[in-house]
Amino acid sequence: xxxxxxxxxxxESTGPPDxxxxxxxxxxxxxxxxxxxxxxxxxxxxxxxxGHLGGTTHTCLGQEYVPVALNPLLQPAFVxxxxxxxxxxxxxxxxxxxxxxxxxGREGAVCGGRGGSQHLYRTGFCSTGVQGENVPVALGxxxxxxxxxxxxxxxxxxxxxxxxxxxxxxALNMARLWRAPLVVVVENNGIAQTTPTSRAMAGSxxxxxxxxxxxxxxxxxxxxxxxxxxxxxxxxxxxxxAGPLVIEFRTDRLGPHSKxxxxxxxxxVRELWERDWAAGYARxxxxxxxxxxxxxxxxxxxxxxxxxxxPLVGSAAG
Amino acid sequence: MSVAITGRRVSAxxxxxxxxxxxxxxxxxxxxxxxxxxxxxxxxxxRGLSTAYPDRVLGTPISEGxxxxxxAGLALCxxxxxxxxxxxxxxxxxVDPLVNFISKSVTxxxxxxxxxxxxxxxxxxxxxxxxxxxxxxxKLLFGVPNLQLLELSPLHDPRRTLDRALAGGExxxxxxxxxxxxxxxxxxxxxxxxxxxxPVDESWMLVDADDGPADWVVIAPGGLxxxxxxxxxxxxxxxxxxxxxxxxxxxxxxxxxxxxxxxxDATRVLVVEDGPAGGGWAAEVTRVLYERLWGRxxxxxxxxQPPCAVIPAATHLERDLLLQSEIIYRILAGGDDG
Ligand SMILES: Cc1ncc(C[n+]2csc(CCOP(=O)(O)OP(=O)(O)O)c2C)c(N)n1
Ligand SMILES: [Mg+2]
Numbered sequence: 001x002x003x004x005x006x007x008x009x010x011x012e013s014t015g016p017p018d019x020x021x022x023x024x025x026x027x028x029x030x031x032x033x034x035x036x037x038x039x040x041x042x043x044x045x046x047x048x049x050x051g052h053l054g055g056t057t058h059t060c061l062g063q064e065y066v067p068v069a070l071n072p073l074l075q076p077a078f079v080x081x082x083x084x085x086x087x088x089x090x091x092x093x094x095x096x097x098x099x100x101x102x103x104x105g106r107e108g109a110v111c112g113g114r115g116g117s118q119h120l121y122r123t124g125f126c127s128t129g130v131q132g133e134n135v136p137v138a139l140g141x142x143x144x145x146x147x148x149x150x151x152x153x154x155x156x157x158x159x160x161x162x163x164x165x166x167x168x169x170x171a172l173n174m175a176r177l178w179r180a181p182l183v184v185v186v187e188n189n190g191i192a193q194t195t196p197t198s199r200a201m202a203g204s205x206x207x208x209x210x211x212x213x214x215x216x217x218x219x220x221x222x223x224x225x226x227x228x229x230x231x232x233x234x235x236x237x238x239x240x241x242a243g244p245l246v247i248e249f250r251t252d253r254l255g256p257h258s259k260x261x262x263x264x265x266x267x268x269v270r271e272l273w274e275r276d277w278a279a280g281y282a283r284x285x286x287x288x289x290x291x292x293x294x295x296x297x298x299x300x301x302x303x304x305x306x307x308x309x310x311p312l313v314g315s316a317a318g
Numbered sequence: 319m320s321v322a323i324t325g326r327r328v329s330a331x332x333x334x335x336x337x338x339x340x341x342x343x344x345x346x347x348x349x350x351x352x353x354x355x356x357x358x359x360x361x362x363x364x365r366g367l368s369t370a371y372p373d374r375v376l377g378t379p380i381s382e383g384x385x386x387x388x389x390a391g392l393a394l395c396x397x398x399x400x401x402x403x404x405x406x407x408x409x410x411x412x413v414d415p416l417v418n419f420i421s422k423s424v425t426x427x428x429x430x431x432x433x434x435x436x437x438x439x440x441x442x443x444x445x446x447x448x449x450x451x452x453x454x455x456x457k458l459l460f461g462v463p464n465l466q467l468l469e470l471s472p473l474h475d476p477r478r479t480l481d482r483a484l485a486g487g488e489x490x491x492x493x494x495x496x497x498x499x500x501x502x503x504x505x506x507x508x509x510x511x512x513x514x515x516x517p518v519d520e521s522w523m524l525v526d527a528d529d530g531p532a533d534w535v536v537i538a539p540g541g542l543x544x545x546x547x548x549x550x551x552x553x554x555x556x557x558x559x560x561x562x563x564x565x566x567x568x569x570x571x572x573x574x575x576x577x578x579x580x581x582x583d584a585t586r587v588l589v590v591e592d593g594p595a596g597g598g599w600a601a602e603v604t605r606v607l608y609e610r611l612w613g614r615x616x617x618x619x620x621x622x623q624p625p626c627a628v629i630p631a632a633t634h635l636e637r638d639l640l641l642q643s644e645i646i647y648r649i650l651a652g653g654d655d656g
Pocket of ligand 1: 160192408
């Protein structure tokens with residue numbers, strides 16, 4: 001199997017190469033987690049439309065496989081997430097009720113309703129809504145781990161658009177100088193809000209990593225098992241002191257940026273849905289997929305109904 | 319406590335103002351994230367501009383600090399530039415170029431350098447956007463030499479506010495309460511069948527119902543107007559309390575001279591600010607009032623601000639923390655003596 005085209009170590013970033021025609025069969029718990037995240041995100045868009053959520057919410061529809069693939073490789077790790085962080089959170093904790101309670105301001109909310117969709121915290125997890133801010137913070141955690149004898153990784157999730165922020169570069173520079181166990185996971189979905197990556201990024205992510213002599217991996221498949229197999233070694237090396245790692249996932253944002261603000265041609269978005277991981281697994285493993293899909297749909301609906309019946313979170317907590 | 323909706327929305331007026339400014343100035347630039355059509359910015363305020371002026375209305379990467387520096391370079395070469403920051407919370411990323419370069423450059427080189435830069439930022443809460451997308455950070459930039467702080471108001475013509483800022487060559491930050499975008503703008507001195515307004519000078523607007531003696535003078539920036547008007551109206555109709563409101567479009571430099579006679583005549587004075595309590599505009603207004611009207615004030619000046627706390631995401635918690643019409647009404651009607 002030629003894996004280089006899928007998870008490559010070359011500094012030249014390839015375009016999205018062909019994924020395996022058929023994704024490798026999945027452990028049922030992985031498929032369940034993928035679909036759990038999918039149904040939470042679809043459910044949140046519905047809750048939004050029904051007026052149960054204030055503000056805004058950024059779903060990770062299409063990108064669910066990224067944290068699901070990474071999660072077993074990140075034990076232990078401190079994950080620093082961003083505005084599109086529900087999948088990152090769920091892959092790590094599976095805590096549907098705590099998340100839905102958080103975004104609807106109900107009792108049991110993981111941050112007392114204070115943080116909401118973009119500001120989640122739990123031991124080993126922290127997200128914030130200001131682009132780029134999490135990268136130097138993750139570096140601080142990485143420095144802590146390296147200097148305290150811990151074998152933990154610090155992981156920062158960023159989007160392609162977040163490379164606009166200067167602190168990302170400052171952090172990469174320091175991370176390489178200090179050989180910190182920092183992993184920057186780039187979810188390159190080709191767009192930032194309404195701006196195509198080509199309009200916001202000169203050069204490539206691979207070349208950016210190369211400029212700082214930072215190790216780089218390119219992932220252009222959505223097959224969870226392939227991704228895991230290819231990333232296990234580079235992540236192990238970072239844990240063992242080889243210095244920071246940038247992993248670029250070439251992925252797709254299937255939904256709007258936040259609630260209804262999609263300026264893309266609907267035909268283009270339809271194409272993305274066709275190459276979605278869920279479509280791939282559904283085609284390859286129709287029976288397993290259908291039953292997992294149904295199971296998670298029902299589970300998420302039940303948890304959501306239960307959470308919405310809870311009282312609003314009180315103001316005393318914080 | 320509702321106010322009749324008349325005319326266009328504040329965001330439409332602001333959009334028109336930007337179109338007018340571009341039509342009259344072929345060296346004006348606008349830089350910001352996602353400002354190009356068809357989106358026209360996260361709140362639609364720049365809609366149409368990138369189509370009409372593609373070379374001078376630039377959608378940028380997510381680089382707030384960088385584009386503020388770029389605006390400075392344009393200004394140094396004699397151009398003017400408007401920077402749109404998607405959420406005013408991210409003005410923090412523009413603070414170094416604003417405070418240490420753009421504002422200082424006006425005078426620190428021993429000659430006056432015009433710096434025609436306006437940073438526009440949507441601010442304020444009550445939209446459920448959470449701790450990093452809801453703040454009023456005016457206080458952070460309050461009292462910086464050569465840096466004007468302006469605020470959008472439904473009573474002021476934004477064209478005049480922006481024109482004055484850009485023409486004067488003194489950089490400005492323009493705070494735009496997000497809730498204002500979807501509320502009506504008021505023109506021609508009329509708010510409804512009860513309230514009217516008129517300019518005191520270039521910056522201050524005076525709102526009241528009639529010429530009678532005022533029980534209260536309320537001093538408040540533009541973002542509070544949609545919450546203030548219903549409170550004034552209810553206090554008048556239900557409690558026969560006459561309130562006179564003073565609303566500036568410029569918070570700094572602060573010039574209270576034009577409104578001192580109105581303030582001095584009132585029985586009580588309330589200063590309202592939408593940012594967290596402690597320091598800032600309301601405290602400075604109050605300090606100046608004590609200095610200038612000592613002996614004439616009949617009661618201590620009252621300040622109303624949200625407590626100094628992080629704005630929660632949950633809408634019911636946010637509503638409880640931030641200023642609402644009801645609390646202003648309770649104070650005016652005498653039901654809350656602080
Ligand atoms: C400093 C800062 N500027 C602007 C924003 C508003 N904003 C939120 S998400 C986003 C686009 C991010 O694009 P990208 O990094 O590609 O991530 P994606 O949304 O595609 O996952 C923008 C501009 C922000 N949250 N923080
Ligand atoms: Mg993106």
